[in-house]
Amino acid sequence: MADGGNGGSAQAIVPRKGPEFAWADLPRWWFGNDPFRTRFFDAMSLLFPEGEKFFIACVRDYRERISDPALAAQVKDFIYQEGQHGIVHTAFNNHLKAQGVAVDHILERQKDIMFGFFRKRLPKVFTLGQTAAAEHMTALMAHGFFANGMFEDADPRVRAMYAWHAVEEIEHKAVAFDVFQKVARGGYFTRVLSMLQVSLTFPLHVFLIMRHMFKIDGVKNRFGVWMKGLWWLYGPGGLYPRLMRHYLAYFKPGFHPWQHGDLDTYTRWREAYEGSGNDAVHAADTVMAATRAAA
Secondary structure, X not given: OOOOEXXXXXXXXXXXXXXXXXXXXXXXXXXXXXXXXXHHHHHHHHHHHHHHHHHHHHXXXXXXXXXXXXXXXXXXXXXXXXXXXXXXXXXXXXXXXXXXXXXXXXXXXXHHHHHHHHHHHOOHHHHHHHHHHXXXXXXXXXXXXXXXXXXXXXXXXXXXXXXXXXXXXXXXXXXXXXXXXXXXXXXXXXXXXXXXXXXXXXXXXXXXXXXXXHHHHOOOOHHHHHHHHHHHHHOOOOHHHHHHHHHHHHHOOOOOHHHOOOOHHHHHHHHHHXXXXXXHHHXXXXXXXXXXXXX
C-alpha cells in the first residue's frame, strides 16, 4: 500500500457492505458531552443521504460516455460505496429523529435544493463540478480526522462510523474529479466556481441544522456555545485551518486529488478492519490508539 507524505498513489476502491451499529443508548451529546462538536457531526450526517444520491446522479450523467474500462469500474464501485454511506447514515439519522430532530423536513428541503434547483437549473458539467468539489472537501476532512486525535473523546460507535466513511472517501476521492476532467471536459473556471459555491453553502446548511438541534436540545448560553465551537473550527490550530493547505491545493491549475493526502492512517485502518473480520469499531480504536501513542 503506497504512502504519500506529499500525496499518494490511487488506492483500490473496495465495495464494502456498510457496518451496522446499535444507537439506542447513544448519549445525546456523544462527543465529549460537547453540544457543538456533537451536533456539528450530527448535522453533517443529516446531509449525507441526499448528498450521496446527488453525487451518484451527477456522475451517472456521464457514465455512458466513459470509454476507459478502469474508470468505468471505479465509477461502479464509487456508486456502491456512496449508496452504502446513505444507508448507514440514514440509520443514524433515524436515531436523531427519535430525539426530536426534524429529519424528514430537513431532508425534503435539501432534496428541493439539490434536485429541484441544482439538477434542474444548472448545467450538468457544473453539478458534476459540485460533486468533485464536495468529494475533495470530504476527502481532506477524512485525511485529517485522526491525525491529531480529534475523535479521542467521541463515542466509539460514531467514531467508527465516521472512520469507515472517511476511508471510503479517500479510496474514491478522485472518481468524480476524473469524470469531470476526462469525460465531461470541465474547465478550470467551472472547477473553481463550483468549489467556491460548495465551500459557502455546505457550512451554511450545517450551521442552520445545528441551530435547530440546539433549540430542541434546550442548550443554554447558545452564544457561548457557538463562540467556543467556531473557535474549535476556525481558530488557530482549529479543524479547518489545519486542513487549509490541502483545501487550497484544489485551486491549482494542475491539481489532482492523488497528489495530496497522507495514507498511513488509511493503511492502518484497513489492516485492522480486514484483520478483525470487518470490525469497524476495532479498526477505529486501533487508529485512535496509534495516534495517541504518536502524540
